[in-house]
Amino acid sequence: MQPSVSIQNLKLDFGSVSVLRDLNLDIGQGEFLVLLGSSGCGKSTLLNCIAGLLEPTEGSIHIKGQNVTWAEPSDRGIGMVFQSYALYPQMTVEGNLTFGLKNAKMPKDEIARRVARAAEVLQIEPLLKRQPAALSGGQRQRVAIGRALVRDVDVFLFDEPLSNLDAKLRADLRVEIKRLHQTLENTMIYVTHDQVEAMTLADRIAIMKGGVVMQLDTPSVIYNKPANKYVADFIGSPSMNFFDTRLANPQSPKVVIAGKDVSLSGYEFTRPGFSGDVWFGIRPEHIVTGEAADAAPTQFEVRAELVEPMGAETLVWSSLAGTSLRFRVDGQMPVADGDLIRVGFDPARASIFDKAEELRV
Amino acid sequence: MADVTANMQRPSPAHASGPKPRRAFSRNNIVIYGILVVLAVYYLLPFYVMLMTSLKGLPEIRMGSIFAPPMEITFEPWVKAWSTVCTGLNCDGLSRGFWNSIKITVPSVFFSIAVASVNGYALSMWRFKGANVFFTILIIGAFIPYQVMIYPIVILLREIGLYGDLGGLVLVHTIFGMPILTLLFRNYFSSVPEELFKAARVDGARFWTIYLKIMLPMAVPIFVVAVILQTTAIWNDFLFGVIFTRPDNYPMTVQLNNIVNSVTGVKEYNVNMAATLLSGVVPLTIYFLSGKLFVRGIAAGAVKG
Amino acid sequence: MSQSGKPTGLFKNLSAKIAAVPMVLTALVVFVGCSVWTIVYSFTNSRLLPSTKWVGLDQYERLWGTRRWLISIENLAIYGILMLILALVLGFLLAALIDQKIRFEDGFRTIFLYPYALSFIVTGLVWQWLLNPEFGIQHAVRSLGFETFTFDPLYNTNTVLYGVLIAGLWHTSGLVMCLMLAGLRGIDEDVWKATKIDGIPAWKTYLLVVIPMMRPVFITTLVLITSAIIKLYDLVIAQTGGGPGLASEVPAKFVFDMMFVSQNLAQGFAASSMMLVAVIVVIIPWAYLEFGGKKHG
Numbered sequence: 001m002q003p004s005v006s007i008q009n010l011k012l013d014f015g016s017v018s019v020l021r022d023l024n025l026d027i028g029q030g031e032f033l034v035l036l037g038s039s040g041c042g043k044s045t046l047l048n049c050i051a052g053l054l055e056p057t058e059g060s061i062h063i064k065g066q067n068v069t070w071a072e073p074s075d076r077g078i079g080m081v082f083q084s085y086a087l088y089p090q091m092t093v094e095g096n097l098t099f100g101l102k103n104a105k106m107p108k109d110e111i112a113r114r115v116a117r118a119a120e121v122l123q124i125e126p127l128l129k130r131q132p133a134a135l136s137g138g139q140r141q142r143v144a145i146g147r148a149l150v151r152d153v154d155v156f157l158f159d160e161p162l163s164n165l166d167a168k169l170r171a172d173l174r175v176e177i178k179r180l181h182q183t184l185e186n187t188m189i190y191v192t193h194d195q196v197e198a199m200t201l202a203d204r205i206a207i208m209k210g211g212v213v214m215q216l217d218t219p220s221v222i223y224n225k226p227a228n229k230y231v232a233d234f235i236g237s238p239s240m241n242f243f244d245t246r247l248a249n250p251q252s253p254k255v256v257i258a259g260k261d262v263s264l265s266g267y268e269f270t271r272p273g274f275s276g277d278v279w280f281g282i283r284p285e286h287i288v289t290g291e292a293a294d295a296a297p298t299q300f301e302v303r304a305e306l307v308e309p310m311g312a313e314t315l316v317w318s319s320l321a322g323t324s325l326r327f328r329v330d331g332q333m334p335v336a337d338g339d340l341i342r343v344g345f346d347p348a349r350a351s352i353f354d355k356a357e358e359l360r361v
Numbered sequence: 362m363a364d365v366t367a368n369m370q371r372p373s374p375a376h377a378s379g380p381k382p383r384r385a386f387s388r389n390n391i392v393i394y395g396i397l398v399v400l401a402v403y404y405l406l407p408f409y410v411m412l413m414t415s416l417k418g419l420p421e422i423r424m425g426s427i428f429a430p431p432m433e434i435t436f437e438p439w440v441k442a443w444s445t446v447c448t449g450l451n452c453d454g455l456s457r458g459f460w461n462s463i464k465i466t467v468p469s470v471f472f473s474i475a476v477a478s479v480n481g482y483a484l485s486m487w488r489f490k491g492a493n494v495f496f497t498i499l500i501i502g503a504f505i506p507y508q509v510m511i512y513p514i515v516i517l518l519r520e521i522g523l524y525g526d527l528g529g530l531v532l533v534h535t536i537f538g539m540p541i542l543t544l545l546f547r548n549y550f551s552s553v554p555e556e557l558f559k560a561a562r563v564d565g566a567r568f569w570t571i572y573l574k575i576m577l578p579m580a581v582p583i584f585v586v587a588v589i590l591q592t593t594a595i596w597n598d599f600l601f602g603v604i605f606t607r608p609d610n611y612p613m614t615v616q617l618n619n620i621v622n623s624v625t626g627v628k629e630y631n632v633n634m635a636a637t638l639l640s641g642v643v644p645l646t647i648y649f650l651s652g653k654l655f656v657r658g659i660a661a662g663a664v665k666g
Numbered sequence: 667m668s669q670s671g672k673p674t675g676l677f678k679n680l681s682a683k684i685a686a687v688p689m690v691l692t693a694l695v696v697f698v699g700c701s702v703w704t705i706v707y708s709f710t711n712s713r714l715l716p717s718t719k720w721v722g723l724d725q726y727e728r729l730w731g732t733r734r735w736l737i738s739i740e741n742l743a744i745y746g747i748l749m750l751i752l753a754l755v756l757g758f759l760l761a762a763l764i765d766q767k768i769r770f771e772d773g774f775r776t777i778f779l780y781p782y783a784l785s786f787i788v789t790g791l792v793w794q795w796l797l798n799p800e801f802g803i804q805h806a807v808r809s810l811g812f813e814t815f816t817f818d819p820l821y822n823t824n825t826v827l828y829g830v831l832i833a834g835l836w837h838t839s840g841l842v843m844c845l846m847l848a849g850l851r852g853i854d855e856d857v858w859k860a861t862k863i864d865g866i867p868a869w870k871t872y873l874l875v876v877i878p879m880m881r882p883v884f885i886t887t888l889v890l891i892t893s894a895i896i897k898l899y900d901l902v903i904a905q906t907g908g909g910p911g912l913a914s915e916v917p918a919k920f921v922f923d924m925m926f927v928s929q930n931l932a933q934g935f936a937a938s939s940m941m942l943v944a945v946i947v948v949i950i951p952w953a954y955l956e957f958g959g960k961k962h963g
Contacts, residue, residue, distance in 0.1 A: 053559045074565030086556035090578040099574070100564030147560070159556075397763055401777050404836065407792040408780075414795065426806040427796070479685045487682035495686065495693045502697030504893050504949050508921040508938040512931065513700035516716070536692050543689065568681030597785030599900040604926065614787045618904050621791050630795065637791045641784045648783035649776070656779070656844055 002065050004029045004187040005050060005155055010059035012045060012211075019045045020056070021211040027189060029154075032181050034198040035191045037208035038234070043191045044159055046208070050189065051080050051157050063155060074100065076155075079148025083160040085140040087132040093143050094128040097150050111150075118149040121183070138169045145180070158190040162197065174200060195235055199223070207231050225270075225351065229358035232281050232351050238315065238326045240281040240351065245321075247352065247361065249275035255352075258321040262298050266348030270360045277355040284315070286349045287327035289341055296344025304339045316341065415439060415635035422630050438631035442639055446632055448619045449608055455636050458616030461527075462596055462643075465612050469531045470591045473538035474584065480539070481546025482572050486558050496543070503540035507600060515604065530605040534595050542587055549583040550576060582654070589651050590658040593644045613640045701942065708935035716931060725936035735937060738915040745827055745834070745916070746895045752835055753891055754884070757842025762872065764843070765850045775847075779840035786837065790904025793833035794820065820906055823913035830905055830914055837901070838894070842887055849883030850876065889952045896944055917941055 003026040012020040019042050027033045035043040048054040050061055052073035060069045068076045087096050097118060101111045119125045122142045132140055141161060148156055158177070162170045178201055181188055192198055198205050199219045206216045207230075215227040226232035232240050245255045253264040257280065293299055302325060306317040313328045314335055327343060329335060352361050410427050415438050417431040425432075444454040451457060484492055514533065515524060523529030553576065561571045577584075602612040611619070617640045621633045648655055711721045729735050760778055764771055781789060796802045799818035807815045819829030853876060861871045877884070899918035906914040917937060924934030 048559070051559070051563060053562060072565070073559075073563045078563065080560065080563045082556040082560060084554050084556050086554060086560035088557065088561070088575055099561075099566070103565035103570060144560075147564070393763055393766055393768065396759075397768070397774055400760065401774060404777050404781060404840070407796060407836065410796055411792050422801060426809055427801055427803075428806050476688045480689045483682040483685040484689075487679055487685075489679040489682050489686075492682075492686060495690050498693035498697055499689055501949070501953075502693060504889075504945055505697060505701055506897050506918065506938065506941045506945060508897075508918055508934075509704050509942045510696055510700035511938075512716075512925055512934070513703040514696065517695075517700075535688075536696055539689065539692050568685070593783055597787075599785065599787050599903070600922075614785050614900075617791070618787050621794075622904065622907060630801065633791065634795065637788050641788045644783040644785070645780065648780055652772075652776070655783070656775075 002029075003027055003062075004031065004064060005189065006062040007046075007050070008060050008062070010046070010049060010061065011057045012042075012049060012054065013057045019211050020049070023059070023211070023213065025206065025213065025216070027187055030185045030187060032188045032190065032201055032203045034202035034205045035189065035208060036193070036195065036198040036205050036234075038193060041208040042211040043193075043208045045211075047157055047159055047189060047191045050155075051078055052076055074103070077153045078155045078157055079151040079153045080157040080159065081141070081144045081148050081161045083163050085132070085137075085144045085164070087140055087143060087147075089132055092129055092131060093124065093135070093146075096132065096143055097128075097146050100147065100151055114150040114152060118146040121149065121180070122146050137165050138173060141165065141173060142176075145177075149184075154186050156186060156188045158188065158192075160192055161190075162192070162194070170197075177201065195237070199235075207234060224349075225268075225360065227360050229279055229281070229353040232353070236283055236285075238284050240283050241287075241323065241325050241327075243280040243282075243321055243323050244355075245278060245280050247275050247278045247280075249273060255280050257298075258300060260298070260300070262347050264347050264350075264352075266297070266346065267350060267352070268348070274354065274361040278361060279353045279355060279358070281351040281353065282345050282349065284326040284328055287325075287343050287345045289327070289329050289333070289343055293342045293344035297346055299342060299344040301340055302343055304335055304337055304341055307335050307337055411634045411638050415442075415631055415638055417631055419629060419631060435631075438629070438635040439639070441629075442620075442632045442636035446620055446629075446636065448611075448616050448623070451609075455613060455616060455620070455639055458611055458613035459639070461606075461610050461616075462613040464527055464610075465530055465534070465602070465606075466592055466595045468527075469534035469538070469595045470588060472531060473535040473542055473591055474587050476535055477539050477542030478546045478577075478580070478584070478587070479572060481543045481548075482550050482576055483568075484543065484547045485550035485553075486555075486571070486576075487568065496547070499540045499543060507537070511600075511604060518605065524605070525607045525610075527606065527610055530601060530610075533601050533605055534591075534598070537601075538591055538594070542591070545583065545587055545590075546580070549580060553579065585651075586654055586658040589647055589655050592647055593655075596643050704935045705939050705942070708932060708939045710932055712931040712935070714929040714931070721932075725932045726940075729933060729936045729940070732933075734912050734915055735917070735920055737912050738917045738920045741827055741914060742895070742898065742916050745831060745898065746892070748828075748831055749834055749838075749895055750888065750891055752831070753839050753842050754887065756835065756839045757887070758846045758877075760839065760843040761846035761850055764847060775843075778843050781837045782840045784837070786900035787904040789833050789837045790830075790901045790906075793829070793836070794905045797829050797832075821910060823910055826906055826910060826914045830902060833905055834898075834901055838891065842891070845883055845887050845890075846880070849880040852883075853879055885952060885955065889948065892948050893945060896941060896948075 005025075005027040007023055007025040010020055010023040010025075011018065023046065025046075035046060037043045045054060049056050050063075052068065052071060052075075056069065060067055062068065063076055063078070073080075087093075088099060091099065094115060097115050098111050101114065115128075119128060122145060124139065124142050124146060127135060127139060127143065132143070135143065141164075144161070161177075162173055165173065174197055177188075177190075181201075190197075190201060202219055204216060204218055205222050207214045207222065209230055215222060215231045217227075222231060223235055226235060229242070233242075243255075243257050245257055247253060247255050247264075253267070253269070253275075255262050255264065255278065262280075288296055300320055302318040302320050304316050304318050308315040308317070309331065311331055313331045314333065316327055316329055316335060318325050318327075318341070325343075329341075335341065353359060354361050413430055414422060414427060416434050416436070417425075418433065418435050418437075421432060442454060443456050443459075445452060446454045483489075484496055518524040518526075518529045518532070523532060557575065558571065561575050566574065596612075597614060598612065599614045599618065602615045606612065606615075617636055620636055651658075707716055708725055709720060709722060710717050711719045711724070764774055764778075768774070797804075797818065797820045799805065799816075799821060802817075804815060804817040807817065819825040819832075857875060857879070858871070861875060866875075897918055898916050899922065902908060902914055902916050902919055908915045908919055918941070921934045921938045921941065924930045924937060
């Protein structure tokens with residue numbers, strides 16, 4: 001099937017700085033793709049290129065099979081929602097919704113029909129005659145989504161749309177965007193630096209760094225099988241614990257941590273037969289304590305150095321084999337600084353990266 | 362610039378950064394208000410004297426003190442200054458200069474702001490190659506003494522047949538207003554969120570639509586500031602007026618100077634002061650009506666970047 | 667207009683370029699073109715009309731041998747230095763006083779700034795009247811009984827410049843106050859709290875902490891006043907006409923008279939080129955401080 005949005009060999013340089021390097025990305029019809037990365041990774045730049053707000057240095061962008069690399073933003077069949085809402089302050093909500101349609105010289109009854117539909121979907125009918133200044137943050141963002149909606153386009157672009165909202169509203173609107181996607185079934189490309197948004201919304205996530213896609217996959221694969229150390233470190237909070245060790249092969253692969261052999265018989269190798277210096281990574285939430293630790297294939301005794309109670313659970317900082325080790329324990333379990341705790345994990349859930357290229361082995 | 366003006370407009374009690382709050386009649390307070398009042402007298406005195414002198418008859422001026430209020434108020438100097446005082450061959454008073462100044466100021470303000478606002482908008486939102494080079498030249502140009510450029514401009518205007526014409530003067534004002542106004546508008550439009558501009562482009566608006574439908578309505582306050590700035594500057598201009606117009610078209614400032622500093626005839630100080638006040642009426646009215654916007658205008662014009 | 671080719675060259679961003687045409691013309695034709703023209707013709711012997719007969723540096727030699735030009739330069743130097751110092755001091759004083767959480771702040775500010783709304787012509791004429799020895803301040807004080815009181819700066823070749831200075835200061839110091847006030851209000855209030863905790867007296871705080879922090883404001887103000895001073899013309903025309911004698915002549919007036927009165931164009935061109943040099947001397951260090959430093963920082 002033809003992809004909805006196809007990006008080929010896209011390059012963008014600002015002077016001598018390359019912001020996007022030879023990027024290739026195919027986004028399927030109706031797919032929800034999240035571009036995730038820290039600031040400066042090029043995710044917003046990429047979105048702006050797709051929207052036609054930035055001109056690439058090289059490469060091409062196709063939307064629904066048409067080459068739109070140099071087309072005007074309004075001719076690309078896209079709608080866009082911005083972080084700062086970007087509502088026209090001197091126009092009413094209705095004026096905001098209809099501005100683009102009027103520019104396109106659309107007949108009045110068609111405009112009215114579309115506005116009515118968008119207002120209904122987003123439940124903003126009572127706000128139509130108001131000025132943006134009289135709206136709350138959440139209402140403004142709904143109107144901004146409505147502005148994309150009335151354009152009746154196949155591709156929605158979201159540029160960190162929830163970053164300006166407070167935590168609770170953000171969660172509400174996140175659900176609403178997901179619902180909207182289920183209803184409309186159009187392609188959505190969503191830029192964010194928030195991994196929770198990415199994990200909850202995405203069909204696929206593209207994690208970007210320095211203008212390059214580090215990994216493109218479903219949230220589950222990204223979380224469980226990060227392709228490289230950067231992705232492993234970036235996803236998850238608190239981030240993954242890494243041990244500097246050596247993977248010895250051939251017959252029964254194992255690593256040594258704090259003097260103990262850790263057998264990797266249960267680990268699913270991407271590159272079977274690899275041996276050499278590696279980072280052995282294990283997520284804090286995959287470290288168990290108490291009885292579960294006794295049952296785990298690998299066990300250690302560690303001393304709690306710092307305890308951060310967070311209510312439902314407690315985050316414990318300790319160290320193992322000269323590396324800091326973070327893990328979570330149940331919020332009800334009494335832990336104090338200096339306590340000795342028995343921890344364990346299943347090496348099958350670990351992620352191992354070679355030290356030279358930091359790629360998954 | 363934004364910071365500066367924001368600070369100026371903040372109603373102060375919560376913020377004024379003076380050393381410490383003090384009681385009403387402390388020694389410090391007396392000193393502060395004392396100095397302020399003395400200085401206020403220095404600033405107010407000329408206005409007071411102008412007004413008093415303009416309301417006296419000539420004999421009273423010769424006899425009394427310039428600080429004394431008139432014993433007998435007369436408006437004759439004002440009437441004479443406005444409608445019958447002579448400059449050169451014309452004896453129809455300052456009213457001629459007044460209307461000339463209106464004819465010069467209105468189109469000059471309009472064109473200079475129209476050109477500069479579009480230019481500032483283009484510079485801040487539609488950056489194109491080389492734009493910054495020209496903008497830099499423009500800003501540096503604001504510091505070049507007019508005297509350096511004035512003669513070639515006379516030649517250029519003569520070539521295109523606008524020398525001595527009001528149109529020529531309007532053109533000159535538009536040119537020399539451009540640096541400061543472009544800077545003013547460029548800074549303003551740069552502070553408009555870029556996403557708004559992007560949203561408009563996604564909505565299919567192009568250069569002029571975005572300017573007219575989105576930016577212009579948003580920028581009303583800055584347009585007011587620009588109008589204040591330009592009206593005052595152009596109304597008060599003397600040099601361009603004297604060089605680029607013929608005596609028939611002299612603006613008020615030039616005519617005023619000719620009236621007061623003419624060497625012929627009896628010096629009518631009361632008429633002179635009435636005339637002086639008359640030519641200050643327009644900028645003073647703007648000043649008192651616009652208040653903080655005027656301050657914002659000069660702060661914007663002065664504190665660059 | 668869904669073209670598939672990359673828009674290139676001139677037609678890219680065309681509307682913006684059209685909108686910038688007036689700027690480009692102004693920058694190139696007027697600011698660069700006309701300045702260069704004047705400089706070039708200052709090396710000719712143009713008199714009534716521009717001529718292309720090359721005379722090298724003759725005009726400049728003549729200029730610096732002209733008494734009136736030398737007086738103009740000297741006057742401008744004296745006026746300029748005094749004006750800079752006094753305007754900064756007075757402006758800062760006004761701003762600091764107004765910043766003391768006083769009552770009627772707006773009223774005082776309005777009073778100090780209104781002269782700036784008036785033209786130099788009006789300023790010159792009203793101070794000419796006030797300083798008129800027969801009727802003005804001198805007369806008023808004498809009639810109070812001080813028969814020998816003398817205050818006639820405009821009629822004395824040694825003091826006429828100070829008469830102009832009083833008027834210039836009256837006109838400009840309000841603007842300086844405004845800029846300084848903005849600078850003062852821009853200083854973080856915590857600075858005042860910190861110095862209070864450290865027990866530093868207010869005057870010392872101003873001198874050692876606040877003024878150094880306001881360096882950018884001072885520099886901007888300095889540049890603004892200086893470029894205004896170099897252009898000084900209208901005020902002198904209205905107040906003294908350059909007299910008595912040549913005692914209050916200034917370069918801008920010299921240029922004007924050479925070009926439009928004495929029909930000695932090339933002298934005017936040479937003189938105005940010298941004014942340009944003076945401005946450049948002021949602007950370049952400033953531009954370097956203001957913009958040059960930032961690129962590295």
